[in-house]
Amino acid sequence: MNKNLLLIFRHPPFSxxxxxxxxxxxxxxxxxxxxxxxxFLNDGILQLHKNQESHLLQQKSLIxxxxxxxxxxxxxxxxxxxxLADYQIxxxxxxxxxxxxxxxxxxxxIRTFNTVINL
Amino acid sequence: xxNAQLETLHIISKSPSHQQLYSDMLSTTLDKDAILxxxxxxxxxxxxxxxxxxxxxxxxxxxxxxxxxHGLSMASAAPVTFISDEQFVELCCLYKKTLSWF
Amino acid sequence: xIFSLLIYSSQNSGQVEQSALRFTRSALxxxxxxxxxxxxxxxxxxxxxxxxxxxxxxxxTKQWLTLAQSHELDLVxxxxxxxxxxxxxxxxxxxxxxxxxxxxxxxxLSGLGQLADAxxxxxxxxxxxx
Numbered sequence: 001m002n003k004n005l006l007l008i009f010r011h012p013p014f015s016x017x018x019x020x021x022x023x024x025x026x027x028x029x030x031x032x033x034x035x036x037x038x039x040f041l042n043d044g045i046l047q048l049h050k051n052q053e054s055h056l057l058q059q060k061s062l063i064x065x066x067x068x069x070x071x072x073x074x075x076x077x078x079x080x081x082x083x084l085a086d087y088q089i090x091x092x093x094x095x096x097x098x099x100x101x102x103x104x105x106x107x108x109x110i111r112t113f114n115t116v117i118n119l
Numbered sequence: 120x121x122n123a124q125l126e127t128l129h130i131i132s133k134s135p136s137h138q139q140l141y142s143d144m145l146s147t148t149l150d151k152d153a154i155l156x157x158x159x160x161x162x163x164x165x166x167x168x169x170x171x172x173x174x175x176x177x178x179x180x181x182x183x184x185x186x187x188x189h190g191l192s193m194a195s196a197a198p199v200t201f202i203s204d205e206q207f208v209e210l211c212c213l214y215k216k217t218l219s220w221f
Numbered sequence: 222x223i224f225s226l227l228i229y230s231s232q233n234s235g236q237v238e239q240s241a242l243r244f245t246r247s248a249l250x251x252x253x254x255x256x257x258x259x260x261x262x263x264x265x266x267x268x269x270x271x272x273x274x275x276x277x278x279x280x281x282t283k284q285w286l287t288l289a290q291s292h293e294l295d296l297v298x299x300x301x302x303x304x305x306x307x308x309x310x311x312x313x314x315x316x317x318x319x320x321x322x323x324x325x326x327x328x329x330l331s332g333l334g335q336l337a338d339a340x341x342x343x344x345x346x347x348x349x350x351x
Binding site for chain 2: 010111115116
């Protein structure tokens, strides 16, 4: 069966293990040659914000892990336009080079995957 | 293995006070999708949320056991189909995939 | 149809587990195959044999075990999620020099590769969470 996987990020950094757990799924599945794409919505876009200093909270940052995704053949990332607008963030503020999509494009994107995980 | 013509079964399990979650889910639903209310999401039946959930061509289902467990009646201000656990499994076969929201 | 379940509860609520158990039972009764149940996030705590459940409450671990035994279910607990939460099998307890192992029989610790395999091997992978 040809599977592909879309992972949805909706949580901000340092707020529980959802983002780390989702990222770990991305890496594991990519290692099994499942094409993996990531989409960041709402607070999820904050996970990508540059200039985080997680050490101030004694927390591990996921930014390095996110930046290393390309080494694991995960290079398909999306961010929701409305979420960027809500937080007055531009793609320049993000540490990953994401394609910006609107809500309708997101709905259509979801259609193209046979598995979606949304922790 | 499957000739599912229906697309995505959105399974939501948090109560409607999580408005952003409901809004996110609704913005990703398209024709041939459906929504299933489970666990605390059954409270949407007795809130204004159920009206927002009622998009044309997108059926809304609710798990009967969860509705009863939460003390709600099998009634709603917008069309909802109450289903058994068995029918939940059947829906998962009819839809190409599920997408959980919590 | 072949199903796999991903269980990701973020609270210690029985509702998520009960939903997953009910789905599993219904699917099995209808003759479907449950390829794997993968416990991730906080749900790994369902797999500890050190939990003392008050007599008037339901022991989730036992419910999974009963179902697993009668249907030979593959119950896999994410090893990384488990060890960081203090759920260890004998190997991990030895490896990390901990005083006890507490993974209940019937469950196995393994990596996320088992989830990847579940996705590849199943017609549907369904996430149960709250």
